[in-house]
Amino acid sequence: TARYYLGCVENDNGRMDRSVKHWVIAAKLGHESSMDSLKLCYRDGLIGKDDLAATFRAHQTAVDDAKSAQREAGEAFHASCEE
Numbered sequence: 001t002a003r004y005y006l007g008c009v010e011n012d013n014g015r016m017d018r019s020v021k022h023w024v025i026a027a028k029l030g031h032e033s034s035m036d037s038l039k040l041c042y043r044d045g046l047i048g049k050d051d052l053a054a055t056f057r058a059h060q061t062a063v064d065d066a067k068s069a070q071r072e073a074g075e076a077f078h079a080s081c082e083e
Helices: 002-012 016-028 032-043 049-066 069-082
Strands: none
Touching: 002 016, 002 032, 016 032, 016 049, 032 049
16 A cells, blocks of 8 residues: 555655554555564564554454455456456
């Protein structure tokens, strides 16, 4: 997502506090790469354990909310068309 890439740009510019904020927003919307970046930030001490846990819970909720029978049927149909 755009927020993930904004976080990457801020990271490249040395503004880690801003990059963490962008990645938190993207992760809460279900973006997996942002969650991975935040895990690295936690390892480096840039985000606290409680903040990471809250973000992970929101991330998981967003991922779960995106799942549906209709979406899975569409993905199965798409996969069958590629064969």
